[in-house]
Amino acid sequence: MNKNRIEAFSDGVIAIIITIMVLELKVPHGDTLRALLPLFPIFLSYVLSFVYLGIYWNNHHHMIHTTSRVTGPILWANLHLLFWLSLVPFATGWMGENHFASAPTAIYGVVLLMAAIAYFILQHVIIKSQKPDSLLKKAIGNDWKGKASPLLYILAILLAFRWHWFSLGIYTLVALIWLVPDRRIERILLNKR
Amino acid sequence: MNKNRIEAFSDGVIAIIITIMVLELKVPHGDTLRALLPLFPIFLSYVLSFVYLGIYWNNHHHMIHTTSRVTGPILWANLHLLFWLSLVPFATGWMGENHFASAPTAIYGVVLLMAAIAYFILQHVIIKSQKPDSLLKKAIGNDWKGKASPLLYILAILLAFRWHWFSLGIYTLVALIWLVPDRRIERILLNKR
Amino acid sequence: MNKNRIEAFSDGVIAIIITIMVLELKVPHGDTLRALLPLFPIFLSYVLSFVYLGIYWNNHHHMIHTTSRVTGPILWANLHLLFWLSLVPFATGWMGENHFASAPTAIYGVVLLMAAIAYFILQHVIIKSQKPDSLLKKAIGNDWKGKASPLLYILAILLAFRWHWFSLGIYTLVALIWLVPDRRIERILLNKR
Amino acid sequence: MNKNRIEAFSDGVIAIIITIMVLELKVPHGDTLRALLPLFPIFLSYVLSFVYLGIYWNNHHHMIHTTSRVTGPILWANLHLLFWLSLVPFATGWMGENHFASAPTAIYGVVLLMAAIAYFILQHVIIKSQKPDSLLKKAIGNDWKGKASPLLYILAILLAFRWHWFSLGIYTLVALIWLVPDRRIERILLNKR
Numbered sequence: 001m002n003k004n005r006i007e008a009f010s011d012g013v014i015a016i017i018i019t020i021m022v023l024e025l026k027v028p029h030g031d032t033l034r035a036l037l038p039l040f041p042i043f044l045s046y047v048l049s050f051v052y053l054g055i056y057w058n059n060h061h062h063m064i065h066t067t068s069r070v071t072g073p074i075l076w077a078n079l080h081l082l083f084w085l086s087l088v089p090f091a092t093g094w095m096g097e098n099h100f101a102s103a104p105t106a107i108y109g110v111v112l113l114m115a116a117i118a119y120f121i122l123q124h125v126i127i128k129s130q131k132p133d134s135l136l137k138k139a140i141g142n143d144w145k146g147k148a149s150p151l152l153y154i155l156a157i158l159l160a161f162r163w164h165w166f167s168l169g170i171y172t173l174v175a176l177i178w179l180v181p182d183r184r185i186e187r188i189l190l191n192k193r
Numbered sequence: 194m195n196k197n198r199i200e201a202f203s204d205g206v207i208a209i210i211i212t213i214m215v216l217e218l219k220v221p222h223g224d225t226l227r228a229l230l231p232l233f234p235i236f237l238s239y240v241l242s243f244v245y246l247g248i249y250w251n252n253h254h255h256m257i258h259t260t261s262r263v264t265g266p267i268l269w270a271n272l273h274l275l276f277w278l279s280l281v282p283f284a285t286g287w288m289g290e291n292h293f294a295s296a297p298t299a300i301y302g303v304v305l306l307m308a309a310i311a312y313f314i315l316q317h318v319i320i321k322s323q324k325p326d327s328l329l330k331k332a333i334g335n336d337w338k339g340k341a342s343p344l345l346y347i348l349a350i351l352l353a354f355r356w357h358w359f360s361l362g363i364y365t366l367v368a369l370i371w372l373v374p375d376r377r378i379e380r381i382l383l384n385k386r
Numbered sequence: 387m388n389k390n391r392i393e394a395f396s397d398g399v400i401a402i403i404i405t406i407m408v409l410e411l412k413v414p415h416g417d418t419l420r421a422l423l424p425l426f427p428i429f430l431s432y433v434l435s436f437v438y439l440g441i442y443w444n445n446h447h448h449m450i451h452t453t454s455r456v457t458g459p460i461l462w463a464n465l466h467l468l469f470w471l472s473l474v475p476f477a478t479g480w481m482g483e484n485h486f487a488s489a490p491t492a493i494y495g496v497v498l499l500m501a502a503i504a505y506f507i508l509q510h511v512i513i514k515s516q517k518p519d520s521l522l523k524k525a526i527g528n529d530w531k532g533k534a535s536p537l538l539y540i541l542a543i544l545l546a547f548r549w550h551w552f553s554l555g556i557y558t559l560v561a562l563i564w565l566v567p568d569r570r571i572e573r574i575l576l577n578k579r
Numbered sequence: 580m581n582k583n584r585i586e587a588f589s590d591g592v593i594a595i596i597i598t599i600m601v602l603e604l605k606v607p608h609g610d611t612l613r614a615l616l617p618l619f620p621i622f623l624s625y626v627l628s629f630v631y632l633g634i635y636w637n638n639h640h641h642m643i644h645t646t647s648r649v650t651g652p653i654l655w656a657n658l659h660l661l662f663w664l665s666l667v668p669f670a671t672g673w674m675g676e677n678h679f680a681s682a683p684t685a686i687y688g689v690v691l692l693m694a695a696i697a698y699f700i701l702q703h704v705i706i707k708s709q710k711p712d713s714l715l716k717k718a719i720g721n722d723w724k725g726k727a728s729p730l731l732y733i734l735a736i737l738l739a740f741r742w743h744w745f746s747l748g749i750y751t752l753v754a755l756i757w758l759v760p761d762r763r764i765e766r767i768l769l770n771k772r
Contacts, residue, residue: 005640007198012594015205025283031291054272061198079633090604098610200391208398218476224484247465254391393584401591411669417677440658447584
């Protein structure tokens with residue numbers, strides 16, 4: 001029961017975050033197709049963040065699935081993750097409105113980095129709360145994606161001040177890495193049944 | 194369980210989208226009934242989009258109902274549909290504020306078209322995930338509504354630049370076609386029991 | 387199952403409506419207590435609408451509780467109710483910002499009236515969908531509250547253009563009438579068990 | 580069933596409140612890191628309120644858990660609590676934008692105080708609705724946190740007009756007091772099983 005409520009709350013917050021981002025897409029003043037042009041970079045950054053939040057929702061879903069009981073530390077590690085995710089619309093809007101300028105692109109990476117760290121902490125807290133034969137621990141295996149992503153984000157943040165398009169390429173790359181469905185957890189869960 | 198969470202998340206996102214559209218109805222500056230007049234086209238476009246989102250929620254509800262297990266591709270096809278639906282408030286606001294001018298009316302049709310395509314893809318992915326005797330496949334039958342709608346949207350988009358009121362008529366017509374409750378799925382589900 | 391989803395969706399929409407109203411409470415420019423003064427009428431109208439939405443949520447909860455299956459007409463009658471409720475923040479904001487001027491106060495009554503009519507329709511559709519010994523029909527009895535409220539709203543709308551404070555008094559009175567918990571449905575439900 | 584719906588509704592409202600606060604973090608106009616500087620106090624006040632809302636969600640979760648049936652008074656005491664929580668984003672935004680000036684800092688305390696009182700009332704109403712051997716009553720014990728918090732808020736409100744940084748220190752202190760997980764309820768619930 002506990003578990004259902006943490007799922008419902010997280011779903012609610014992520015659903016709101018993903019939808020609030022649309023509010024950054026302000027209705028343009030003109031009524032021509034040309035008036036839409038300045039919105040294009042904002043639209044692109046919105047698509048990227050939509051995919052990121054979709055990935056987080058998807059993986060969060062699988063991760064909580066392996067949990068049987070929700071402890072205090074899990075609740076707070078989860079809220080910590082939601083905190084950083086809730087900053088994604090801000091970072092997305094700033095980056096989009098400034099056409100992927102250096103500082104906003106770097107800050108976008110910082111928010112992604114902090115979310116990745118928060119996700120890592122949540123994963124760790126859940127594994128610790130489980131028996132020695134943690135289902136989640138088996139499921140994530142060596143977790144190369146979880147380890148590579150923060151490093152790639154740090155690289156992108158550093159590069160943003162010189163080659164900010166390169167940073168954007170890294171963000172897209174990391175999204176694609178995760179977009180490939182993480183069948184590891186699914187497989188182990190199926191074996192278990 | 195999986196299924197419940199995809200339902201809950203989609204419900205959350207659609208509920209937020211439908212409500213966020215109200216934010217486009219900005220409180221007018223005057224305090225007379227006359228001050229409400231400029232809001233009338235925005236109000237009309239809001240009503241149309243409310244009906245569209247209601248139809249999507251209703252049909253989405255029936256479609257997911259036929260699913261027993263949620264796979265990765267279903268999750269992402271669903272997020273893809275939610276993405277296009279989340280652009281409805283933007284298109285609605287732009288069309289309403291510009292009194293149904295050509296370009297905004299065409300873009301409104303583009304968003305509806307993309308949502309219809311996303312719905313079609315989701316339907317296809319669910320049918321593929323089911324046994325050969327797919328319940329959903331039987332339920333939708335020849336799916337003439339699903340096939341006619343995109344064609345009508347394309348017609349409306351093309352006409353928008355000459356007779357934009359005609360386009361609006363088409364959008365209203367498609368909404369009415371779908372508003373007639375889709376008893377096909379309900380009937381088959383009842384027979385099944 | 388159907389029933390759970392209509393409950394979840396309605397809860398979501400009402401929760402969003404009730405919270406979005408806060409956005410009308412714009413952060414004032416000054417940093418003194420005096421800067422809060424102009425917000426006072428907005429705050430008052432917010433409290434009134436919060437109570438109204440709380441009453442609708444509460445009664446909606448009891449009404450859906452008596453339903454066992456959700457039909458197409460129930461779904462749409464429910465969406466129709468949510469549509470009018472979603473206009474409450476707009477009407478509240480307009481009334482509050484204009485210090486309860488005549489036209490906004492009348493429009494506030496119109497929105498309340500339409501929501502009351504939509505509630506009445508939803509109630510009627512549910513009763514029709516139930517067996518002759520409809521649980522909900524028994525529960526609402528002569529429904530004097532449901533019948534008196536629209537009349538009072540109409541009175542308030544008409545009076546708004548002469549004595550708008552009187553209209554506000556009527557809105558408050560109707561809220562108080564409903565605030566008294568509607569034990570009728572609760573009683574019948576208890577007897578049933 | 581009743582209980583699930585009050586949980587779902589409260590979760591929805593708190594999820595929306597916590598996310599709406601982000602909207603106060605307006606995208607800055609410049610595209611340099613320096614442009615972020617003025618947002619720093621707003622960010623800090625956002626973190627504080629995020630933690631407060633997290634604490635309320637967490638404790639609310641445990642409190643409702645001890646309830647078996649939801650009565651009318653519980654519903655309204657719960658809505659009363661949500662009302663005051665819904666004012667947190669407003670108070671947070673005002674305090675942050677004015678760099679923790681006296682009046683906004685005092686008003687922030689007033690909102691926290693009212694929420695604490697509303698929480699106390701809800702707790703009391705639930706205990707009254709339970710048998711003499713109320714599970715919740717046992718669980719909260721002497722409730723020193725619940726009694727100390729309002730006193731500390733009052734102190735902070737009074738001090739805000741002279742030493743507003745001191746008030747902020749008190750708000751942080753109270754958050755820390757509650758952040759320590761309230762194991763009392765968890766322990767009793769475990770014993771019960």
